[in-house]
Amino acid sequence: MTECIETDVLIIGCGIAGCTAALELAEGGASVTVVTRSQDPNESNTYYAQGGIIYRGINDSEDSLAEDIIRAGAGNCNPGAVAILAKEGPDLLRKILLEKIAVRFDRRPDGELSLALEGGHSLPRIVHATDSTGRAIEVEFIKALRGHPNIRLLAGHTAIDLLTPSHHSLNRLTIYDPPSCVGAYILNRSESRVIRCAAKKTVLATGGLGQIFLRTTNPAGARGDGIAMANRAGARVINTEFVQFHPTTFYLTGAPNFLISEAVRGDGARLTHSDGKPFMQNYDPEWKDLAPRDIVARSIHHELLRQDVSNVYLDLCSYIPIHRITGHFPNIYKTCLTYGVDITREPVPVVPAAHYSCGGVWVDESGQTTIHHLYAIGEVACTGLHGANRLASTSLLEGLVWGYRSAQDILKILPGQTAPSAGDIPPWNDDGLEPPDPALISQDMSYIRHIMWNYVGLVRTSSRLKRAIRELRNLEVEIEHFYRVSRLNDSLIGLRNVARTAVILTFAAWENKVSMGCHYRE
Secondary structure (H helix, E strand, C coil), rough: CCCCCCCCCCCCCCCHHHHHHHHHHCCCCEEEEEEEECCCCCCCCCCCCCCCCCCCCCCCCCCHHHHHHHCCCCCCCCCHHHHHHHHHHHHHHHHHHHHHHCCCEECCCCCEECCCCCCCCCCEEEEEECCCHHHHHCCCCCHHHHHCCEEEEEEEEEEEEEECCHCCCCCHHHHHCCCEEEEEEEEEECCCCCEEEEEEEEECCCCCCCHHHCCECCCCCCCCHHHHHHHHHHHHECCCCCCCEEEEECCCCCCCCEEECCHHHHCCCEEEEECEEEEEHHCCCCCCCCHHHHHHHHHHHHHHHHHEEECEEEEECCCCHHHHHHHCHHHHHHHHHEEEEEECCCCCCEEEEEEECCEEEECCCCCCCCCHHHHHEHHHEECCCCCCCCCCCHHHHHHHHHHHHHHHHHHHHHHCCCCCCCHHCCCCCCCCCCCHHHHHHHHHHHHHHHHHHHCCCEEEEEEHHHHHHHHHHHHHHHHHHHCCCCCCCCCHHHHHHHHHHHHHHHHHHCCCCCCEEEEECC
């Protein structure tokens, strides 16, 4: 018999957005169940965020921040979302991150917060914890969640699909009701057992989709799970063609594409070729190496093709003192050294990689989707803040702001809502099905990632997108059949979601004929 859980609020994912919502809801008296597919709850996109989070600079203003966001977003940003972040973000950072969970950001000798400059910003306004800002935030949040009596944290659990009465209810008359969400099917991976979790409100906080590409800065769980689940449930999904490629990730055969933070260029590092000559001044004479990410990434892509080389270089040692490199970027220094590159003595080989999804599940100013009782926050959502390209260090702040706003909205309406019954949803049944062949999963995943990298990557053309659509649609049909005849595991769930998200993104790229921000069509 399938286990049943009933909770006020189910939150799927526990990066900065999910953790903020969970803590605010729990402190407001709601019972909260937080689900994360990783065995270690710290594992999230947030944990790997290096550069920092927007605060408030000296002589800074809401208007100045808003202008920077809109300029980076190619004028395609939602003005309401920009105004909310610029007005509420810095105060919420102080209230939640500094005062409530006491994140240890770097400070100057006089005790004031150290403010950094990053690409696209008109002045220094970024607070950071050396080059591990996300880790510093995530660790403190998980401590707070684990210590709260109203929060149940389920690690090693993978969400399979959202529970929508029109799709799943034993009462077929619910098909005439407006679309709504009453929880999710969840796989307890250690016991290979499916749980029905019924919730008054469900919050998607599943992070990004970088793993649909061959090269990405994202962790293994960033498979587009939330976008795929929401799409299957009927939610509106927008702007998915706008995928930001981070310009500088470590490139060496056998090594992962780990991030080399934009803060390194903010400190003075320059992009060069093997001869040490910088080249960004040829593409953006004003901002040079601190141009918006889409410009820098495409410039590198152009240089790779023009010079017929596999990578370019990021030169720290010629421009930044050694003590500052090791003091401000200790984890980047240590990680590069692990692979034989001493960034205090030699340049770092780098290439662009898929980094951040500017689009996602459409949400309003409170994080509500087009499906009743379903919210989405963080990278899985699209508030419209980022427009066609994300400004550096806005993502953590967006997760914080909309995690908080969604929790406040839920707390206002939760008392008057009737709890759904898990008994109205049929139990999961995969009796008699065979375990999926891991070789098939691995091959299909590799195939999708190569298609997305080569045809739907940094530079897109009509012929490439046509081929991607044709191949992905055929492959998704095969994967859906594979899914239906196999016993569930995390890899199979991920493959299904990767296929669906890849199709969604590719169709969006095909339909948008205009180059804008990080969507570039030749």
